[in-house]
Every structure is written in structure tokens, then in C-alpha cells.
Amino acid sequence: MSLQGRPSGAPWRFPTLGPVAPPPNRPARQALTPSVGWGVLHLFLKVGPALDAEAVVEAVKAARAEGDQVVTVAMLGHKADVGVMALGPDLWRLRALQSALRRAGLEATGSYVSLTEVSEYAQGVPEEMKQARLYPTLPPTGKAAFCFYPMSKRRNADHNWYALDYEARKELMLGHGAVGRTFRDRIVQLITGSTGLDDWEWGVTLFGGHPDDLKACVYEMRFDEASAHYAEFGPFWTGMVGEIEDVLASVH
């Protein structure tokens, strides 16, 4: 089975990667899709002066009705009130969700644009694992503690990831992954690629059963050589995954 394909029975309603039928209120145009995997749009939004909670719920439902996955999060702190993570094949459709949320009175104060991917170091993993990375099912159940952060690999004179050869990088990534796997039961992780698309090279989304699972996992991995010497981290966004109605009730 090619990377573009999908195992039958996977919980994914978008049948092909060809053009998507336009919603009635928009002129026909071609879908813009990655040749493999999905587009991922993280939006972090503040409640504006005229929030229409029903319209927010409608926007989320409409995106899901078209086959996109939408994770909703009540955010902690001044950076944002609501977090929305949307995944789907057509970037125009992700944008339509962003526009609908704006019309509903949520003002985006942060965001991240990325694509699901199978990293170059994981080309040898079983097909099922590849599919799970390209077409994940989110959010995981029982893991309401959420964080997102972008990261890049260093290009300093002393530690330049992009000057290492493939074998050295692969070995570092394997060690990194081994640490991560010790958190397998406590954390569900999705790493999406954004080189050329957003300000950092990868986006990392973590779901944990408890907020200290997130902390323990990221803290532990910071001692791993791939992170200690080669990682640069962007801002961290933290919140609680919930149904959109609960999220709005909590932040409004």
C-alpha cells in the first residue's frame, strides 16, 4: 500500500484527494491538499466583545460534517481563551473554519500551520504506524491535558543539526524516541511538519491524562541529547480539552 492510500476501516471520511465539492455559499474552486497526509491548523483565539457561542458551535460542527477533525480546548492564561486544532485534507476548508470562528466573534491571537508527516527517520516503521501519523484520530480519550509548542533544530556553529549526516541524526532521533516511548501510557503525541510553512520546523501537540504528565514528558526529554544540544523551542500553549460547549461555558 502506498503512502497516499489508507487502510480500510480507518475512521476517516474523506474519500479521495481530488477536488472537494464547494459548500453552497462559496464559488467552486479546487481543493488544495497535501499529496500525502493532512493539513493541520492550530488556532488560539480570544473571546471578542460580541461572541456568538451558537455560531462557534455551528462552525465546529460544520467542519466535522465535511470530514475534518476538530479538537477544542479551554486555554489557560492571557495568550488565548479557546484553542482549536483542525486536521483535514483541504487547506481551503481549514481556512473556512478559521473564517467562521472569526465571524462568530473569536479573535485569533496565535496559530500554527503544519502538515502531518512520516519523518525521514521513520520510513521503516510498519505501515499502520505511518497511517496513524498521517491520518490520526484526535483527541484521544481520557487525555484532557493539552499543550502545543513549535520547535526547530539548531544551526549554531557548535551544534548544527543540518550539518550532521543522516546516520548521526537518525541515531539521535532513535534515542529521543526511546525516551518518548517511556511516556507511551501517559502521553499521546503528534508531531507535524512546518518547514517552509510556519516560523518553526515542527509543531508538537501533546495530550496527557494529567497536566504533570505533560511537564514530566517534556522535562525528561530535555535531557536527551537531541533536545539538549539541538532543539530550540517556541511558545507553549496549555489548556484543557473539552467539548466546544464546555469550553465556551468555561472561558466566556
Add this chain to the structure above:
Amino acid sequence: MSLQGRPSGAPWRFPTLGPVAPPPNRPARQALTPSVGWGVLHLFLKVGPALDAEAVVEAVKAARAEGDQVVTVAMLGHKADVGVMALGPDLWRLRALQSALRRAGLEATGSYVSLTEVSEYAQGVPEEMKQARLYPTLPPTGKAAFCFYPMSKRRNADHNWYALDYEARKELMLGHGAVGRTFRDRIVQLITGSTGLDDWEWGVTLFGGHPDDLKACVYEMRFDEASAHYAEFGPFWTGMVGEIEDVLASVH
């Protein structure tokens, strides 16, 4: 006694770490709690055009009525007017306080999300000290000078904290702590962990009898090797701890 438990008689009103009864205006949902310790939310807020001082007071009282601790601070300078530091087991409840303050007309311009913790270097301290770090009682009496700042450990080529082995780090932290203990009478300090949760790795909250106690303590510790070579500091927030009514009267 396990870390999750608490010594009897401790001044802490939240009985268990299980689900919290939802307030009447919000559908039932599960509490999101750290498996040990409390969530900590620092909020720094500006007085908006329509401040409802009574509603602010109500919000603080409501959070305390549910068992959370809330420290209120009149801030100095343009960064914020009001500082609120809230500690409690359920992140949804901390978020409810944030939302209530916003509805009352306070606009968050800064914040910090962290968890109380016993650091890996302090696992051998007496149980009582661990409990005091995980479930502190704030604010301390007679210490109205307040500052908060986040910090991280360096990962430079020359000084990389995360490339040191545990013994070396522990020795540096012990020296660091020894300097800190010389300020035991002048400063009450709470260090909370935020790796994976916010933009820095730790949050430091200091309470002093006089503002120069804060200055002397942080200045002195800057010469300690753990700080001199390995610490990076974020923004500093300074103010005066007071009853919320006094704080509002002062900043309004």
C-alpha cells in the same frame, strides 16, 4: 505516606483529587488535576474601561470558597495593574477564575501556567517540606513585597545544564539553595515547574518584607554558579500584596 496524600491538620480545604462538583451554571465535567500538587495560575491584568470592582471581589471570594488559594497584588508600572496568583487542584477551576475576572472588566496582559512540585534534587527532604512545596499556604504574613519571574536553564555550547550529569546538577543546586537559605527570614519563595506548560521552565514567586529584600536576594543569587552560568531570566513583575479591595482601590 505517599506524595499524593497530605498530613492531617494541614491548612488545605480541598479534600480529594477526584472530580469536583460543577458550579450550577456549567455542565458537569471532570476536574483536570495534577496527579500530585496543585496547578498555579499567575494572571497580570489591566483595568479595562468598564471595571466592576464588586464582581472582581466576588470572583476572588468564589474561588476561595471552592478551596483555591488566591493572592492579590497591586502591580507597579505599565505591565499590569492587578496581579492574581491562584493555586488549586483543578485547572478548570483556575480557568473559571480567569473568566470571572475578565467578565468583571480586568484584561489579562500577562500570565504564567505552572504546577507546584518537589524538584528532583529535593526528593530526600523531609515529608513536611515536600508537602509545603506541593500544598503551600499563601500569602505569607508580613511579606507584602511581591515579585514573580520565569526562568530556564541554559543550553548553550559552553554551558548546557541538560548535558550535565545528575550529580553535577545536584551539587550546583545545593550551592544555590545555600545562598537562598541565607535569605530565609527576609524572603518566602515558591518555585513552580512549567516545562511543557509555559514559555520558561520554572516560575519563581518571591514575597519579602521590603522591596529591597527582593532585590538583595535575587542580586546575591546571581553570583551563585548555578545562576551565573546556567540561568536565563524572563520578565519580572513587581507589586504589593494586599486585600483585593485595597488592591482595587489603589489601582483604579
Add this chain to the structure above:
Amino acid sequence: MSLQGRPSGAPWRFPTLGPVAPPPNRPARQALTPSVGWGVLHLFLKVGPALDAEAVVEAVKAARAEGDQVVTVAMLGHKADVGVMALGPDLWRLRALQSALRRAGLEATGSYVSLTEVSEYAQGVPEEMKQARLYPTLPPTGKAAFCFYPMSKRRNADHNWYALDYEARKELMLGHGAVGRTFRDRIVQLITGSTGLDDWEWGVTLFGGHPDDLKACVYEMRFDEASAHYAEFGPFWTGMVGEIEDVLASVH
């Protein structure tokens, strides 16, 4: 044929580089033109509270009617809703487009000012290729995935591009270009110069058939020595190229 000239038959409607006739609603003034090539203005805009979609369409059409090229993009994420890339000989005319968009209710939140150029390392390429860089025809058909980012060359103690001699730089650029050419079918690239004009030294605009084409191209080139050791990157802006009407329908 001189650099200032153009091969006959090229799809370019601006006949000479001399003064442009002022539009009726503006007093006569001299055009401000580069002595070779075009001015390039990237604008990234948010939908303001009083968007006049028709006026936006008019502004784009008016600029094209005067001979400028205008690429319109629906942007993803919080940075902007609409992207506009305008190319033409007269900077006053590019500014007129910016002003018309503002009057129509689009608020610029980002921008980039640059000029088309033939780099010093490409002076030996065939005249036709030079002309294509100085007077490109945009957008390319069938390449709706758009990204823009500015970049500079490093001037660190360890890696200082501007301390290398010409031959060393040329060799690095040739290697860089060789990697880029492997993406010839998937990516159309325009590099414009901005040293002295905007905060970085070059602007890079990429058009791809799929969003992962952008990602693959930029990721692959990051391993090239010219990028790995000598490149610094600014913010990345990503979106979908479309007719202005479709773009507005999507983001509004």
C-alpha cells in the same frame, strides 16, 4: 539586448521605464522606478470591521489595468487573512494599491518591500533567464500553494557570508541552486532583493502544486551548506493562491 530591455512577446504591458501618467485623482508626479527590474510589495492584511469587498476587487483590477501584476492569496492562521503580492515598475503605484486596499477595509499587519534582481552569481545565465527574474509572470498556473519568507546571510564569527570571497560564495550558491533545481517541477520560486529596503536581505516567494511541495523544498534545502551554515530566516507566511473574489469569499 540590455538588462533594461525585454524580449518581444513577453507578457508584460508596461512599455517604458519613464514617468507614468498619474491617475486622475492624484497630482502629477514623477514615477519612482528601479533602473532595472520591478518593485515588489508583499502585503499581508486582516479583514477590518468594515470590509468593502467590491472596493477590494476594484483596487486589484485598477492596479492590473495600469500594468502591475497582482497575486492574491487566502492566508492561513492569525497573521493575516489576505495576502497581496504586487509587482511593477513604479513604487508610487504599488503604494496606491496599498492605500486603496486600506480604504476598502483591509488592515495591513505585515509586508515586505523588495526589488526583482539578477543576483551577482547569475550574471552569466542566458538573457532569457535574466528577463524572467527581472520581469516574471505571476502567479504560475496550477501552483496554488503559496509561501513567503524573508532571509539574510549570517555574519557570525564562525560563519560570516560577507567575509567570504566571491568564488567561495558563488560555489555555495551553485550547490544551493542545484538542490533547488531538483524541485523545478514542483516549485516556482522568485527571489527578490531587499538589502537596504526591508529588515532582511532577500524575500523568497514559493508557489507549489501542493503544500507539502513547499515543505519538502525548504526542508531539503536546509541541509545545503549555504543554508545550514549561512542562512537566517524570518517569519513564514502561508496561504492559497486564488482569484481575489474567491479569496475574499473564503476569509470574510
Add this chain to the structure above:
Amino acid sequence: MSLQGRPSGAPWRFPTLGPVAPPPNRPARQALTPSVGWGVLHLFLKVGPALDAEAVVEAVKAARAEGDQVVTVAMLGHKADVGVMALGPDLWRLRALQSALRRAGLEATGSYVSLTEVSEYAQGVPEEMKQARLYPTLPPTGKAAFCFYPMSKRRNADHNWYALDYEARKELMLGHGAVGRTFRDRIVQLITGSTGLDDWEWGVTLFGGHPDDLKACVYEMRFDEASAHYAEFGPFWTGMVGEIEDVLASVH
């Protein structure tokens, strides 16, 4: 005479460091004072849409009536319109001035929180000089050119101020002071400490007879080893000292 005391006849109206009588519109609370010296609050403010110039004048007069010193400055450039530097023993009183200015329609866009101090290298200076640093009389007459900037000492691998021993630091500071003293007639300087209180370690306030006195002094000192190798500078704020009425007339 102890540091807390003051030479008789000094132009300072605050008699003791004990609790201050609360103004009638605020419930009684304890003053928060440094154990030695004064609190210093620099505020940089913009004229808001509803400036009440009389209320601004009242606020300044009220602070002075309570014994605080208030320097007012017309600022140049986009950062701020009005600069206010207030010095006094009680931080609550400095905050009261900030709040009164806000109520009068001035919006703080920048600020700095610090304390007067006698540096560790100046403990041997005559008592009178110590008192002048702890309890200065500002503004100096005939020196209307004003600038303020914060600074810190470097903690780099190559130059780490906090890894130097006391003698080395003292020698560098003496050389630094010697350069500064050559500007004794042209510049009045106040250095206040902010480690632990604001984002940099010191605030530097300069008053000169002419704006080029400020420039010459800072430029000359930049060649001093203590600055050349060990200083990091924050933003610079520049303006003209004047009576608050003149300042408001100038910036309004």
C-alpha cells in the same frame, strides 16, 4: 549615622520610614518601603483620547504634597508623550500616582521599577555621597536634557560579570566611574537598582545641559572596559525636562 538616617537640612520632607497616613479615599494600609533608600518609578505615557490636563497637574501636585519627588518630561518620538519619574519611600504612594495619571487620561506604554541604592563598590564613599544616592534631589537645575535606559551585566561564556571576583569587578567599576566623572559638570546621573524588580539589573537616569552631553557621555563610556565587554543595554527614552504644565502644553 546609619544608612537609614539622613543629614539634617537635606531637602527631604518624608520624616520616617514607618506607616504613612492613608489618603481619605483609601482604606488604611501599611506603607511598603525599602529598608533603606527610596522606591523609584519611571512611567512613560501616551496622551489618550480624553486627557484631563488639570487632573494630571493635580496628580503631580498631590504626590509632591505627600513628600514624593516627581520629575516631568516631554518625550520625543513614538514611544511616549510624557515621562514621569517619581521617587519616594512608599511603593503604594508611587502606585497611587500611576493610578491618578491613568484616571487623568495618560496611558502608560513603558515603565521601570527600581530602588535607590549605594552599590557594593561604593560602600567606602563619604556618608554624604551615600545619602545623595539614596535620597537625591531631582531634577537638577539647568539640565533639561533627559534620558533613561536600563542595563544589565553580561553573563556570556566569554564575559561573565557574575563569575568575576569582587576585586576584579571593583577595579572595572572604578575605571568606569573615572570616565563618568569627566562628565561631572555636564551630566547628573542617578543609577538605581532593579535586580529582581524589573527586566534589567539597573536603571540609569541622565540629566544634561544639552542633548549632546547625553550622547557624548554614553558614547565615551561605551569604550570603557566595564561597558565594552560587560554591559547590555535596554531601550533608551529621551526628552526635555519641564514643568508639568509646559510638558502637557508641548505634547498635547
Add this chain to the structure above:
Amino acid sequence: MSLQGRPSGAPWRFPTLGPVAPPPNRPARQALTPSVGWGVLHLFLKVGPALDAEAVVEAVKAARAEGDQVVTVAMLGHKADVGVMALGPDLWRLRALQSALRRAGLEATGSYVSLTEVSEYAQGVPEEMKQARLYPTLPPTGKAAFCFYPMSKRRNADHNWYALDYEARKELMLGHGAVGRTFRDRIVQLITGSTGLDDWEWGVTLFGGHPDDLKACVYEMRFDEASAHYAEFGPFWTGMVGEIEDVLASVH
């Protein structure tokens, strides 16, 4: 002739550096003037919601009527709509222009405060050249392409300008100037000093006949050793010099 004097016949209307008669709407106060040269205020402004174009024109004319020089620029990109560069002896008068522009509906989003100067390396140049730097006549005719950027000299461990001796610095500056002089016909340059006054050490204002003159000049000089190893650059502001009426017509 002293530095304070000026050659007769120079196009400069400000007769002495003594106190300036206050305009009728402002109480009498002393001018604040550099002891040699002029103050320079670069303002970058956005068109606000209630622009009074006539009042803008009046403000510019009033400043010129008092003897100040005012260059007006239509800016490109999101940073600003209008650029104003004002030069004159009295800082209060420069501030009065800033205030008048604000009252007219232009909102300052950027600025730079500096002074004309004869650098320490140019003390041996002919008196006429010194006067041209201290009391320039701007804008030059036929050079409508404008850019401004601030810069500082590096103080890194590897390249520390302020640790070089005078002879080394002078030699570097002479080489730098030699490159600059090859652009004598294409570029008019004014370098003004801002150490101690604004966030960078110098401001560089360039006027070119074509926008690619600006680019070619700054690009070429970046290879000069003084720039390659020792220069740090701030933001770049670019636009088209024009009469204020044309500028307003273009950006409104």
C-alpha cells in the same frame, strides 16, 4: 570658524543657537539645543481614523516657518504610511511638530531620535564638509528614493568595536567610507548620532535616484570589513520623498 558657526550663504535660516521665541500658544520656556549641530527626529506615522490633511500640511509649514527642515515621505508597507524627518536646533520645536501631526490625525508607529554630528574619525575633514554634516540641506533634489535604518557597532567576544584602539577603528572607517564614496553620484547619505538617545548608536538616512541605488549601496557596503564584522542593523524604513500634499494624496 568654529564648529558652531556656519559659512555665509548657506541655505539655513536659524540665526543663533540661543533661546527661541515661544510660539504664541505655548508659555515661554528655554530652547533645548545641542551645543553643536541639530536635533533630528524621524517619525513614521499611520493614517488614523480622522485624518485632517490640511492640518498636516499646516504643521509641516509651521515647522519650516520657524526654520526647521522637514522631509516628507510616502512609506511602503505595513510599518507606516507617512515618514517625516525633521531637523532643527530646538528639541521642543521638533516635539511641537510631532504633537501637531498627532492632533492632525497621524499616529506615530515608529521614530528615531538623533543629532547631526561630525564623527571622531572625520575631525580632519575640511570645515565645509563638517558644516554640511552638522547643518545639512535636505532633501536633495532628484533623489526621491528614501530609506532609513538605525545601526550599532558590535560588542561580541570575537568582534568588539569598542575594544579596538582608535587607529584600528579609523582605518576600518576609512575603508568603509571609500566604498561609500563610489556611490557619491547615486546616493546622498546622512549619518546622525544617537548613542544615549535612542536604541541604536547611529541613524542612517539615504536618498537615491532609484530604489535599486539604495539596495546596491547598502549591499555593497555589507562586504566592507567594518560592516561585515562590526555592524548590527535595526529595522529598515523605505518610501518615496514627495511634497506633503502628494504624500498625503498617495497614502490616504
